[in-house]
Every structure is written in structure tokens, then in C-alpha cells.
Amino acid sequence: MARTVGFFTDTTLCIGCKACEVACKEWNELPGHAPKFLDGFDNTGRLDDQNWRHVQFLERTTPTGSVAWSMMSDVCKHCSLASCMEVCPTNAIIRTEFDTVYIQPDVCNGCRDCIAACPYDVIGFNEKTGLAQKCTFCYGRLQNNLMPACAKACPTESIKFGDLSEMRTVATTRLKQLQAQGVATAQLYGEKEYGGLHALFLLTDKPEAYKLPSTDNAVLPSRNNMRSYLGSLATAVLGLVGAVIAFRQRGGEG
């Protein structure tokens, strides 16, 4: 049944248990990489072909001078205006009946243009399959009226799943609640960026702290088409004029 779905990840509720990572790998049969021992309890490092959920542990200094962790379960944003989908030359990346962004594994030829385009460092290249891979929003589960595995497993309901409009309402209500409690830094991410994301986040710091481009920086690759082609065209004209000058002159030596 077609519907427009979304995630709402409330980072204030995330306890860094990584149940979402485990559930994602179990359901999607992702073997994962060998663990990396990084800052905090992060041993996955980033989103890629094996990590479709990644719990960030971001150390920061609070206004009172103490050190605190911000934890956020990161995921593909399933952008309404998706950079990956824009550049994909094979049309392997499609928008599903759930308004999510899905890489068709039988169509992708592993050119990796989508990886260069994704501004959220979401897509990874699988050396074994030769494919670009990322979160599918548990496409198979959605088709069977099941919620994505990560949201199902999250014990604190930091990851919520539902219709996108409902997620927006829940997110706005939670934002107001936090602001009423005096959390002045609370803000929603994903309402405006890339035409509206299908993964909303409630943050307590600026987006860049969570490795999310700000609203102003959320721009598409196609912004460079016109100016780059014009630069090439101007060069071509100058090159042609130069060649005509060189070849019209008589004589062997320059």
C-alpha cells in the first residue's frame, strides 16, 4: 500500500545502545566490517555499504564547562530532492511507493557517482557485490506492513517510524516540549533541507556537530552544471580561436 513514510530520530532519547545497528544488520543480512575502536563506544565509524545505521558519539563541552556526549543514530535521509538519485546515470536509484529512495541492486552497475554526490556520507561501495549500498528503509518490511527493523528494536523510542506527516507533528510537539523545559539549543533538522527529508532529527547542537550540512549548505550537485559547462564552453571558444590563429599562420617555426 502506497504511503509516505518517515523516521523521526530524537537524539535526546538515544542512549547509544546500538540496538538499531544490530537489528539493521540482522534483518538486512549485513555481515559488517571488523570493529574499529574509536572515540566513545563507536566501533562502526560511519555509514557505508555495511552500516546502514550508525550511532554517533559526539563529545562536546556544555555551557557549564562539563563534557557530555551527544548520541545520534544516523541513517539515510531519503531526501525528497536526492543528490544520489539526481546524478545516477543508470536510473538504478528510484523513489518507491513509500516515497523512499531505493537502490535497485539488479540495475546498479557500481559507477559510484552517487557516493560522490551524497552530502551525508551515507552510501558505500561493496567490494564483494560491486554495488552501491545504503539503507533501503527496510523496503521488504514496508511492503509487508512492518516497521523498519531499527525503529522496531530501539528500546527508548529514540527512533520513531510512521507516516511522514505524523512524524512531523510528533517532532514539532517534542521540540516545543524541550523548549518549554529550557533546552534552548533544541532544533529540528530535516524539514527544509533537500526538499524535506524522510528522516527528521531532533538535535541539541548545530547540525554540523552531527555531520549534517546546514540548511544553507544543503545544495544539490546539479547547481554546478550550468557554470561548469559555461566555463568549458568559454575555454572551447578560446581554444578554437587560438588554434585558428596558430594554424592560419604560415611557416614551420613558432
Added chain:
Amino acid sequence: MPQHFVAPPQWEWYIVWYFFLGGLAGGAYLIGTLLRLLGDPRDEGAARLAFLVAFPAMAICPLLLTLDLGHPLRFWHMMVNSRTWALNFKYWSPMSVGAWALLGFGLFATLSFIEALVRDGRLGHPIARGIAAVMGGALGRVFMVVGALLGLFVAGYTGVLLSVSNQPIWSDTWALGGLFLASGLSVGAATLAILARTRADAFATEGKLTRADRIFIVLELLLLVAFFATLGALAGRLFAPRWIVLWLLVAIGTLVPLAMSRAPGAGRRGSPVLAGWLVLLGGLALRIVVIFGAQM
């Protein structure tokens, strides 16, 4: 400049060589066309040489691109949607446009190659002779112009392809398409200048090729300035210690040939050949540093 958190696409040596050979092929084809259309009859040998060079350089390109794919046997997915069997063409995706442009340029480069072989007396098949006959007329001139425009596109779109991304450096400048195009023209002219001494009937054009290359090098230097100016402080990333040798090669491959062409006795004692090799080395170094430098 937009701040993104993007992963590198791991475009490495296959892409470096594709960008280099695509530029060389496109540049050589354009030069061949202009020599035939604008030059005097003594330039015909060099024009044929250009078409003989453009084809093999171009022919390697699809092989490199195919080998770079995660699924090489799905190379045709660039053109045809394997689910719907509809043609894939996205004018806003330089990779999509480039795949078609390379196919088109391949057709023109192949036919011009056949024509050059026939005119050289090295191919006598009736079909090949028919192609050469058609190419010798007004239709052939139109054909060459279209092929040269496609060659220009192939030489330059590679820079646009890098820019139409969210990758730092690549997407922060408008100058990469022009830079690779100017470099491609220069590399094409340099290759022909090197090879002009291998054909008696092309040697007379060596001076013109050197002169054209000098202009292309100046254009390339202007684009390099634009490239750095548009990047601002971000350009510093490309000057990490590991890239310094490559930038030195870029400098040697542009400034030294320029200086050599102005030195007394230029054109003698093999200096155009040496200058040509330096240009090739510089052109390759430029692509290595731009492709790898932004991804590390």
C-alpha cells in the same frame, strides 16, 4: 562554500587514464579537423596523423570505464534501463551525457580513422574506400566538425562530471571542465608534435602544432589560476606534501615547454619532442592530483 560530509567515490587510476586519454583523443580530433579545414595542403599528413592518434586513444576509454565499474558486464546500463528497456539519458547528469557523448565521438573517431588509413593506402576494403570517398566531400567536412565538437565535449565534460557532485574541491569550482579541456587540447597537440617526426608528410606541420600547443598551455595556465582562485583557502588541501612532486610536474609540463618554444633554436635538436613529452607528463600529473587530491 557548501560544507558537506561526503565520502570519496574511490575513482582512481582507471579514471585518471580515462580523463587523460579522453582529453588527448578529443584534442587530437579537433586539431585534425582544423588542420584539414583551415590548414594548407601540406598539413594533410598531420591531419591524418591526428585521426590515426584519436581513434586508439578513444578506443581505450570505454574499456577503462568498464573496468572501473563494480559490475563491468553492466556497462550497458549507462544507456539502457535494464528493468524498463527505456533509454537512459539525463541531461543534468554529466555521467549520463558523457556516456552518450563518448559513444557518439567513438563513431566519428572510428570513421575518421578508417578514412585516414584509406588515404594512407593502408586499407583498401571497398566499404572503407566508400567511407573515405564520402568523407572527402562536403558531407565529410560537416561530419568532421560534428566529431570535433563531440571531441571537445569528451575532453571537457570530465571536469564537469567531477564538479557536479558534493565532493569538496571538485564541487567548489567552475573551472575544472575548462581546465581539463585546455589540458586535453594541449596534450593532443603535444602528442601530434611528438609523432610528427615519424611521418615525412607531417613534419612540415610540427611548427604549427607547437605554436597551437603554446596557446593551449597559456589557456591551461589561465584556467589553473581560475581553479585556485575559485577554491580559495581550500586549494591548500591540494598542496599537501604528498602532492608537491605532482604540482612540480604540472609546472614543468607547462612552463618549460613555453620557455623552450621561445628559446633560440626552438624546433631543432628535438626540442619539440622533449617539450611534448613534458606536456604529456604534466597533463597526467594534473589529473592525478585533482582526482586523488580531493579524495584524500
